[in-house]
Amino acid sequence: MTIRESKEQDYEQVAELYKTFFTEHNIFQKEKDEIVTYLKDQQDIFLVNEKEGKIVGAGFLVLQKEEGTHKRWKLRHFAFTDDNGKELLMEAEKRVHKSSTTAKIELTIAETEISLEFYKQNGYEQEGALTNHYRWGETCFLLGKSFS
Numbered sequence: 283m284t285i286r287e288s289k290e291q292d293y294e295q296v297a298e299l300y301k302t303f304f305t306e307h308n309i310f311q312k313e314k315d316e317i318v319t320y321l322k323d324q325q326d327i328f329l330v331n332e333k334e335g336k337i338v339g340a341g342f343l344v345l346q347k348e349e350g351t352h353k354r355w356k357l358r359h360f361a362f363t364d365d366n367g368k369e370l371l372m373e374a375e376k377r378v379h380k381s382s383t384t385a386k387i388e389l390t391i392a393e394t395e396i397s398l399e400f401y402k403q404n405g406y407e408q409e410g411a412l413t414n415h416y417r418w419g420e421t422c423f424l425l426g427k428s429f430s
Contacts, residue, residue: 283366285373288328288340293318295337296330303361306394306417310359327377331362331370338363339370343377351383358389360397367400378429385429393421401425 288296297317300310309320321328324342331339341360345353355378362370378385390412391398402408402425410424 283331283333283338283369285329285331285339285370288321288330290322292330292332292337292340293321296321296340299337299340299361299363300359303363304359304395306392306420308416326358329370329373331366333366339366341370341374343374345381346388348382353378353382353385355385355387356389357387360389362397367397368404371401371404375427375429383430386426387429388424388426390415390422390424392416393423398423 294314297310297314300307300317301314304310310317326345327343329341329343330337339360339362342358344356344358346356347354357374360367360370360374375387378387387406388409389401389406391401406425406427408423409426412422412424414420415422
């Protein structure tokens with residue numbers, strides 16, 4: 283497997299991955315060309331995990347705040363298949379850790395997303411809950427992990 287920054291030719295495969303992984307997500311249930319346009323418009327670090335020519339994982343790493351030697355990042359739209367999620371997450375964490383003396387990664391995840399337990403198993407702690415955040419009647423959780 284190879285983890286790298288995305289290229290434009292990856293977007294159609296990523297769109298298919300996202301449609302499968304984010305079954306409740308408003309953006310990723312649209313037509314493939316609309317999803318590709320959305321992906322092209324993003325300005326953040328966009329990592330993909332490629333295995334034998336197929337994109338099996340993807341996600342955005344967004345710098346939200348930088349203050350001195352501390353940076354706060356957000357994981358967005360991290361999707362993966364089978365057992366490749368940990369590798370993708372570790373690459374994102376490695377990039378964050380190298381970027382500053384201290385750092386924090388945060389993410390907001392819906393209660394219905396299958397990856398909630400995955401993040402907890404990888405050291406992310408629940409820091410809060412938001413009701414009706416993405417969709418009415420649904421709770422989302424704020425998770426975080428700090429690095430020094």
